[in-house]
Amino acid sequence: MTFPETLTQDAARIEAHLMATLAHRADQPVIHAMRYALRGGKRLRGFLVLEGARMHGLATTQALPAAAAVESLHAYSLVHDDMPCMDDDDLRRGQPTIHVTWDEATAVLAGDALQTLAFELLADPALGSGDTRIALVAGLAKASGAEGMVLGQALDIAAETATAPLTLQQITELQAGKTGALIRWSAEAGAILAGADPQPLARYATALGLAFQIWDDVLDVEGDPEKTGKRLHKDADAGKATFVSLLGLDAAKTRARSLISEAESHLSPYGDRAANLIACARFVISRDT
Amino acid sequence: MTFPETLTQDAARIEAHLMATLAHRADQPVIHAMRYALRGGKRLRGFLVLEGARMHGLATTQALPAAAAVESLHAYSLVHDDMPCMDDDDLRRGQPTIHVTWDEATAVLAGDALQTLAFELLADPALGSGDTRIALVAGLAKASGAEGMVLGQALDIAAETATAPLTLQQITELQAGKTGALIRWSAEAGAILAGADPQPLARYATALGLAFQIWDDVLDVEGDPEKTGKRLHKDADAGKATFVSLLGLDAAKTRARSLISEAESHLSPYGDRAANLIACARFVISRDT
Numbered sequence: 001m002t003f004p005e006t007l008t009q010d011a012a013r014i015e016a017h018l019m020a021t022l023a024h025r026a027d028q029p030v031i032h033a034m035r036y037a038l039r040g041g042k043r044l045r046g047f048l049v050l051e052g053a054r055m056h057g058l059a060t061t062q063a064l065p066a067a068a069a070v071e072s073l074h075a076y077s078l079v080h081d082d083m084p085c086m087d088d089d090d091l092r093r094g095q096p097t098i099h100v101t102w103d104e105a106t107a108v109l110a111g112d113a114l115q116t117l118a119f120e121l122l123a124d125p126a127l128g129s130g131d132t133r134i135a136l137v138a139g140l141a142k143a144s145g146a147e148g149m150v151l152g153q154a155l156d157i158a159a160e161t162a163t164a165p166l167t168l169q170q171i172t173e174l175q176a177g178k179t180g181a182l183i184r185w186s187a188e189a190g191a192i193l194a195g196a197d198p199q200p201l202a203r204y205a206t207a208l209g210l211a212f213q214i215w216d217d218v219l220d221v222e223g224d225p226e227k228t229g230k231r232l233h234k235d236a237d238a239g240k241a242t243f244v245s246l247l248g249l250d251a252a253k254t255r256a257r258s259l260i261s262e263a264e265s266h267l268s269p270y271g272d273r274a275a276n277l278i279a280c281a282r283f284v285i286s287r288d289t
Numbered sequence: 290m291t292f293p294e295t296l297t298q299d300a301a302r303i304e305a306h307l308m309a310t311l312a313h314r315a316d317q318p319v320i321h322a323m324r325y326a327l328r329g330g331k332r333l334r335g336f337l338v339l340e341g342a343r344m345h346g347l348a349t350t351q352a353l354p355a356a357a358a359v360e361s362l363h364a365y366s367l368v369h370d371d372m373p374c375m376d377d378d379d380l381r382r383g384q385p386t387i388h389v390t391w392d393e394a395t396a397v398l399a400g401d402a403l404q405t406l407a408f409e410l411l412a413d414p415a416l417g418s419g420d421t422r423i424a425l426v427a428g429l430a431k432a433s434g435a436e437g438m439v440l441g442q443a444l445d446i447a448a449e450t451a452t453a454p455l456t457l458q459q460i461t462e463l464q465a466g467k468t469g470a471l472i473r474w475s476a477e478a479g480a481i482l483a484g485a486d487p488q489p490l491a492r493y494a495t496a497l498g499l500a501f502q503i504w505d506d507v508l509d510v511e512g513d514p515e516k517t518g519k520r521l522h523k524d525a526d527a528g529k530a531t532f533v534s535l536l537g538l539d540a541a542k543t544r545a546r547s548l549i550s551e552a553e554s555h556l557s558p559y560g561d562r563a564a565n566l567i568a569c570a571r572f573v574i575s576r577d578t
Contacts, residue, residue: 022435030443031435080401085393104374105446108397109439112369115401116434119408123427130419137426138412145405146311146320150398154319157394 003279010050010067011043013060017068021121033098033110034117037075040093042289044212045070045186047280052190052201055273065124066136066189072121073144074182076114081153083107115144128193135192143181152177165241172210179216180209187277200269204277207263212284214256217242219288221249227289256285292568299339299356300332302349306357310410322387322399323406326364329382331578333501334359334475336569341479341490344562354413355425355478361410362433363471365403370442372396404433417482424481432470441466454530461499468505469498476566489558493566496552501573503545506531508577510538516578545574 001009018038025031046067053063082089082097083104090100099107122136142148155174159166166174187205188198221244225232243252260281267274290298307327314320335356342352371378371386372393379389388396411425431437444463448455455463476494477487510533514521533541552570556563 025435026440028440028443029447030439034435076401080397083397086397106443108369108372108375109443109446111401112365112404113435113439115404116430116439119426120430120434123423123430130421130423132419133423134412134419134426137408137423141405141409141412145409146314146323146402150319150402150405151315151317154317154395154398157398158318 003276003283006051006276007042007044007047007280007283010047010060011041013050013064014043014046014067014071015039017064018072021068021117029102029106030109030113033079033102033106034114036095036101037079037098037110037114038072040095041071041075042287043067043071044280044284045074045182048183048186048205048277049189051276051280052187053193054190055270055277056190056194056196058190058194062126062128063190063193065121065127066193067186069118069121069136069140070182070186070189072114073118073140076111076118077144077149077153077182079107079111079114086153086157118144132193132195136189139185139188139192143185148177148181149179150177152179152181159240165239165245167241168243168246171241171243171246175210175213176206179213180206183209183212200266203266204263204281207259207266208281208284211256211259211263211281214243214252214259215285215287217244218249218252218256220244224288253285260285292565292572295340295565296331296333296336296569296572299336299349300330302339302353303332303335303356303360304328306353307361310357310406318391318395319398319402322368322391322395323403325384325390326368326387326399326403327361329384330360330363331576332356332360333569333573334363334471337472337475337494337566338478340565340569341476342482343479344559344566345479345483345485347479347483351415351417352479352482354410354416355482356475358407358410358425358429359471359475359478361403362407362429365400365407366433366438366442366471368396368400368403375442375446407433421482421484425478428474428477428481432474437466437470438468439466441468441470448529454528454534456530457532457535460530460532460535464499464502465495468502469495472498472501489555492555493552493570496548496555497570497573500545500548500552500570503532503541503548504574504576506533507538507541507545509533513577542574549574 022031022035049067049070050060050063054060078092079098081087082092083099089097098110119137122133122140127133152174156178184202184205187201191198191201223232247255263281264278267277311320311324338356338359339349339352343349367381368387370376371381372388378386387399408426411422416422441463445467473491473494476490480487480490512521536544549570553567556566
């Protein structure tokens with residue numbers, strides 16, 4: 001199966017797992033909004049979990065709750081980031097955002113409950129021993145909290161009102177928290193599930209995450225809003241420093257490509273088993289959404 | 290040591306543990322806001338965790354991360370509940386709320402990170418085996434997510450715009466989620482840490498949690514805003530049904546007292562070891578804050 005086919009199949013499995021988890025919950029707007037927020041998306045983080053597990057000889061089904069967990073965590077961050085007091089986005093994946101479709105209170109609560117759901121999913125005995133599951137909980141909490149994703153988001157919001165634009169070092173640190181930490185946890189999860197050394201996958205993911213963010217900035221400049229489902233030139237219009245504004249478009253692309261080569265090099269211990277992760281890395285800097 | 294002395298000492302220990310956990314984090318508004326939100330309060334939930342552990346012969350220090358976890362989870366819920374799009378409170382524990390002191394974005398992010406911190410704290414190896422810790426994670430997620438606390442809060446917000454006031458059954462269900470589920474988890478945690486049957490403490494906490502909420506409604510009518518640190522008649526002014534509006538003041542007090550008797554009866558398996566939890570139950574319906 002090719003990488004795009006695997007990605008599509010994994011995305012469907014993850015969505016099915018999430019919808020099954022929420023199947024018999026209360027008939028309330030907050031639950032409807034959670035389901036809405038969990039639909040669609042590339043599921044790149046969830047794919048990294050599943051592929052990392054398969055590379056260590058584990059079944060996709062065993063890793064599925066962890067893949068669903070990171071996608072629920074990611075969905076929570078998008079719901080809150082889109083709120084008027086944050087990035088104020090009215091469109092996400094081509095659809096109206098939660099606070100537009102429902103209201104701000106529902107966006108706060110649905111985001112809150114999606115974060116909780118992520119940790120609930122990691123407690124699933126299907127994932128393995130208590131030690132394995134608590135290691136995943138500890139890692140996800142570290143990656144997504146005030147030393148990881150939330151810190152990155154806070155730095156991003158502070159940058160909007162800062163007197164001077166961020167430097168390249170500052171924006172790299174910001175993105176390491178905002179998107180990098182969760183991508184890294186996703187890549188490590190399969191090794192943790194298998195009791196293997198997560199270091200090679202962690203290094204792969206660190207380079208991949210930075211390339212991913214650089215490419216997002218490229219797409220903000222030359223993407224097709226019909227495909228990305230987002231407004232174009234959003235960062236530029238807001239006067240925010242991006243990898244493209246700091247490096248220039250061509251140098252930003254070159255830097256992303258070089259990071260992808262580096263990411264691939266970290267996979268050498270896995271030999272042929274890394275084929276899908278190599279294809280994934282190349283996809284990150286060729287995607288148009 | 291009397292119950293009030295134990296409560297005060299436990300509150301200080303829990304706060305010290307939380308501040309130590311956040312001691313070396315980034316010098317950013319979101320971290321400052323987290324510390325601000327974690328200060329003060331009665332720490333009733335944390336006390337229940339610690340006392341439940343001591344009743345099973347465990348040391349206070351072993352249970353401390355779990356007590357800190359539930360207080361961090363509770364603090365997150367208060368920060369988000371106070372936001373303008375939710376309950377719109379400008380005062381909490383006698384101090385300006387986070388979105389007043391900082392801004393709404395900081396309130397969203399600090400609340401988000403306080404929830405994450407709760408799960409991070411439960412991963413602390415000091416609490417015991419991986420199986421024990423993941424059982425606490427699973428329970429806290431269930432109690433605080435879209436089947437527990439968040440559902441209760443969503444029902445509470447929906448009630449504000451409902452055409453008919455809630456019935457007694459509806460408000461009981463609402464409170465079972467909004468405050469009951471977390472109080473119950475707190476009381477059960479000590480038994481889970483000790484590998485004991487959590488059922489007697491769960492039953493105690495179910496009655497205690499409902500009495501606690503009825504007494505909150507009593508204080509909303511006849512409390513002293515100087516002591517509660519909250520605006521008075523808030524629910525009545527908003528036209529919301531409360532236990533007092535539905536039962537009348539005297540019958541509400543009688544119901545709370547009867548629930549406390551019931552709560553005490555569930556502690557009989559613990560004999561004299563339950564003295565502090567019995568005192569705690571009586572405190573819940575005699576407190577003026």
